[in-house]
Amino acid sequence: MPTPVRFAFALLVLAFGCTKAEPPAPELPEPVPSLRLAVDQDAALLVERLNRLIHDGLDLRVDVSVSDEGLALVEVFEGRAAAAIVHRTASPAEDALAAGQDLVPGEPFRYRSLGEGPVTLLVHEGNPVEVVTLGQATGLLSGSIASWTELGGAPEPIQRFLREPGTGSHRVVSDFLGELRQSPGQTLPHDRAVGTAVAASPQSLGLGGGAPQPGTRQLALRAESGATLLPLAQSGNGERWPLRRPLLLVTRGDEARALQAWLAFVRGPEGKALLEQNGYRPPAARP
Numbered sequence: 001m002p003t004p005v006r007f008a009f010a011l012l013v014l015a016f017g018c019t020k021a022e023p024p025a026p027e028l029p030e031p032v033p034s035l036r037l038a039v040d041q042d043a044a045l046l047v048e049r050l051n052r053l054i055h056d057g058l059d060l061r062v063d064v065s066v067s068d069e070g071l072a073l074v075e076v077f078e079g080r081a082a083a084a085i086v087h088r089t090a091s092p093a094e095d096a097l098a099a100g101q102d103l104v105p106g107e108p109f110r111y112r113s114l115g116e117g118p119v120t121l122l123v124h125e126g127n128p129v130e131v132v133t134l135g136q137a138t139g140l141l142s143g144s145i146a147s148w149t150e151l152g153g154a155p156e157p158i159q160r161f162l163r164e165p166g167t168g169s170h171r172v173v174s175d176f177l178g179e180l181r182q183s184p185g186q187t188l189p190h191d192r193a194v195g196t197a198v199a200a201s202p203q204s205l206g207l208g209g210g211a212p213q214p215g216t217r218q219l220a221l222r223a224e225s226g227a228t229l230l231p232l233a234q235s236g237n238g239e240r241w242p243l244r245r246p247l248l249l250v251t252r253g254d255e256a257r258a259l260q261a262w263l264a265f266v267r268g269p270e271g272k273a274l275l276e277q278n279g280y281r282p283p284a285a286r287p
Helices: 003-018 041-057 069-077 092-099 134-142 168-177 191-199 257-266 269-277
Strands: 034-040 061-067 083-086 109-118 120-124 131-133 159-163 186-188 204-208 216-218 220-222 244-252
Touching: 034 041, 034 069, 034 257, 041 061, 041 083, 041 257, 041 269, 061 069, 069 083, 069 092, 069 244, 092 109, 120 191, 131 134, 134 168, 134 220, 159 168, 159 191, 168 204, 168 244, 186 191, 191 204, 191 216, 257 269
Parallel strands: 034 061, 034 083, 131 220, 159 186, 159 204
Antiparallel strands: 083 244, 109 244, 120 204, 120 216
């Protein structure tokens, strides 16, 4: 082999031997699963606490939109949320829309119960009335009892602060009264607003869920058996507070794994403990 050729060949071998192999490209991390929930205003604080707990225990990002119960169900119907967390089932019109009408295919809403919470009779902390019978509670709600003086309180007319028609709380009270019509009052958009209004009005009666707010307290009920019923307790003979609303997880169609993981965590020991701390108990029966 001529010298120039041998020299070129040697340079080629040397260059090839000195070439370093490219390192493998680093593997990209798996994207964190995400989940969107539509939540009614009364459940917003609870869900925020649940998601904070879940963030520490699961690799899951949860986005929450807060609205009224009807709009939360619409988000599920339109596919913008994987599930809604509300305090009532859908109305017949909402169910018909979800299930599909005429030739439009649809998926009905599916319900899972996360627990039950009381709808309380909330009064100003200065109100001397502490316990009412079931009959007196009916009178307060229907309006046949118009003044606190009829119950041993101040000679003041009762000012009522209610939840809006169509909400879970309003439906519970309507079922309790049966054919009696609920007394009119000022309607407010969520439980916190009810508590704030009651705290500012000594003659008020508020209807809503959640824990009592500063300046307010809950009335107890005297059952026909003589037992005293409290919103978050069970009497010695097993009687429970009669005004209870469900906390429901509402879905439609196929469920994502992220939602299944969220639900499994909420139904686990940590999730159940947090639900109880926020006033929810296992449901008496599935809705």
